[in-house]
Amino acid sequence: MIKxxxxxxxxxLYCDFGNEITKEINTQVIRYFKTIQKKNIEGVNNLxxxxxxxxxxxxxxxxxxxxxxxxxxDIEIIKSDSIQNKKFEIPICCEKEFSLDIKRLEEKLKMKExxxxxxxxxxxxxxxxxxxxxxxxxxxxxxxxxxxxxxxxPRVKVPKGSIGLTEQFANIYTFESPGGWNIIGNTPLNIFxxxxxxxxxxxxxxxxxxxxxxTKENYQNYHE
Amino acid sequence: xxxxxFEILRAGINSTFQDLGRNNLYHIGIPFSGAxxxxxxxxxxxxxxxxxxxxxxxxxxxxxHLKYHGNAINVAITGDxxxxxxxxxxxxxxxxxxxxxxxxxxxLDIISTNKSVYGYLAISGQFDLKLxxxxxxxxxKAKIGSNNGEKLSVNQKINIKEIxxxxxxxxxxxxxxxxxxxxxLKGTNFDYFSEESKKLFFGNEFKVSKLSDRxxxxxxxxxxxxxxxxxxxxxxxxxxxxxxxxxxxxIIMLSDHGTIGGYPKIGVVIxxxxxxxxxxxPGSTIKFQEIDLNSAETLFxxxxxxxxxxxxxx
Numbered sequence: 389m390i391k392x393x394x395x396x397x398x399x400x401l402y403c404d405f406g407n408e409i410t411k412e413i414n415t416q417v418i419r420y421f422k423t424i425q426k427k428n429i430e431g432v433n434n435l436x437x438x439x440x441x442x443x444x445x446x447x448x449x450x451x452x453x454x455x456x457x458x459x460x461x462d463i464e465i466i467k468s469d470s471i472q473n474k475k476f477e478i479p480i481c482c483e484k485e486f487s488l489d490i491k492r493l494e495e496k497l498k499m500k501e502x503x504x505x506x507x508x509x510x511x512x513x514x515x516x517x518x519x520x521x522x523x524x525x526x527x528x529x530x531x532x533x534x535x536x537x538x539x540x541x542p543r544v545k546v547p548k549g550s551i552g553l554t555e556q557f558a559n560i561y562t563f564e565s566p567g568g569w570n571i572i573g574n575t576p577l578n579i580f581x582x583x584x585x586x587x588x589x590x591x592x593x594x595x596x597x598x599x600x601x602x603t604k605e606n607y608q609n610y611h612e
Numbered sequence: 613x614x615x616x617x618f619e620i621l622r623a624g625i626n627s628t629f630q631d632l633g634r635n636n637l638y639h640i641g642i643p644f645s646g647a648x649x650x651x652x653x654x655x656x657x658x659x660x661x662x663x664x665x666x667x668x669x670x671x672x673x674x675x676x677h678l679k680y681h682g683n684a685i686n687v688a689i690t691g692d693x694x695x696x697x698x699x700x701x702x703x704x705x706x707x708x709x710x711x712x713x714x715x716x717x718x719x720l721d722i723i724s725t726n727k728s729v730y731g732y733l734a735i736s737g738q739f740d741l742k743l744x745x746x747x748x749x750x751x752x753k754a755k756i757g758s759n760n761g762e763k764l765s766v767n768q769k770i771n772i773k774e775i776x777x778x779x780x781x782x783x784x785x786x787x788x789x790x791x792x793x794x795x796x797l798k799g800t801n802f803d804y805f806s807e808e809s810k811k812l813f814f815g816n817e818f819k820v821s822k823l824s825d826r827x828x829x830x831x832x833x834x835x836x837x838x839x840x841x842x843x844x845x846x847x848x849x850x851x852x853x854x855x856x857x858x859x860x861x862x863i864i865m866l867s868d869h870g871t872i873g874g875y876p877k878i879g880v881v882i883x884x885x886x887x888x889x890x891x892x893x894p895g896s897t898i899k900f901q902e903i904d905l906n907s908a909e910t911l912f913x914x915x916x917x918x919x920x921x922x923x924x925x926x
Contacts, residue, residue, distance in 0.1 A: 449916060522640060565753070
């Protein structure tokens with residue numbers, strides 16, 4: 389449940405679900421998000437669910453903080469398990485040219501490359517949120533022994549399709565962008581497609597994701 | 613095929629199609645975008661007789677140099693902009709907030725914005741554009757929007773699909789005012805910063821850095837000291853949020869911002885000051901002034917009334 393609602397500037401509500409990050413809390417965030425989305429509240433123009441927060445942006449010409457807060461305070465959340473989890477298997481290639489930070493991770497985690505991949509590939513991930521750049525999924529949770537900090541200096545350009553690790557999460561760079569996550573491979577799969585206006589994101593909050601290792605040959609032939 | 617079009621002789625630094633932007637896409641990672649300076653965008657459309665969500669060309673610093681081909685069309689430029697109109701051998705100094713007619717082979721040279729960043733070019737008609745999520749707004753980083761998500765480039769054609777028949781020249785007496793004091797509401801992580809840094813944030817001057825664009829405005833000044841954690845769990849952002857990363861230099865999120873961020877939020881610029889904020893050029897000084905939510909709401913009402921009033925004068 390929402391623990392506290394405060395204002396973020398004069399045109400957004402900051403709904404705080406606490407400090408913990410768990411699937412249960414994130415599922416609550418997603419339920420609120422879906423309920424509010426369905427309600428089509430006059431003046432609300434954006435919703436940003438994240439691990440344990442929900443930001444509700446609004447048009448200050450149509451509604452203000454206090455009026456909207458009252459509506460959200462009184463909202464009845466759809467409790468049924470109508471949130472459908474889709475499952476995906478994402479192919480990734482971990483050849484040298486794609487696994488830009490694997491050596492760095494070996495040092496940071498004091499683990500051998502094979503062990504890192506073994507632990508990574510056996511995991512089923514949960515999509516907590518999408519964003520930062522269009523369609524980027526934030527997937528959790530990595531095993532404790534795979535948790536590393538961001539790069540000290542972020543890359544100016546992370547190649548499209550890169551799979552990155554930071555703390556308890558993995559993500560996929562949906563297009564070339566700056567970024568500081570530890571890159572361990574690359575997928576030939578298109579995770580974001582702006583030509584599909586109704587569903588541009590392949591992976592959405594609540595979905596389950598596993599990764600499958602593919603050879604460089606498979607990677608290169610993927611689109612043929 | 614298209615008989616009315618602009619030929620681009622020079623594209624300018626960052627010329628893109630913009631309108632009111634896109635709603636309800638933050639959750640998939642797509643920002644609002646849209647014209648940076650909303651008031652000047654609305655005025656440009658009204659001066660050319662359009663409704664308020666008609667695509668315009670936004671330019672930054674140096675604008676495009678265009679040659680027009682086709683039937684007579686009305687054009688208006690808003691902002692604080694120097695430009696020239698070439699009709700045959702006549703070179704005319706252009707005036708902002710005053711629509712003018714372009715005829716076949718006339719040229720429009722938008723030389724530069726003056727001590728401001730953004731200007732707007734509207735036409736009495738519609739550019740021939742492909743929309744994405746009902747908006748032309750171009751986000752060049754995400755490659756979203758008209759013109760394949762790219763800025764305008766030299767030798768390209770800008771096709772016009774429709775010209776309004778009624779070519780009435782319109783004018784508005786208006787001068788853009790500048791502000792140095794930007795009013796700010798405390799952010800959700802205000803208490804992550806030392807007492808001294810909180811005072812410094814609201815007392816000292818900051819300088820707008822060259823590393824500023826449609827995504828964000830970076831500031832330089834005395835470092836702001838974080839005493840809790842230089843990272844927070846990634847969460848949503850909105851335009852106007854002031855984040856302070858580990859290096860202690862604030863970054864203000866602007867219209868093409870990333871939708872999620874992991875740096876503490878020290879403050880949020882009030883809606884009433886956003887249009888003026890985005891016009892501050894690199895090297896300008898900026899000072900933050902603390903304000904409460906009620907006052908911020910009242911100031912926005914006043915700002916919006918003033919905009920509506922200007923529109924009704926046209």
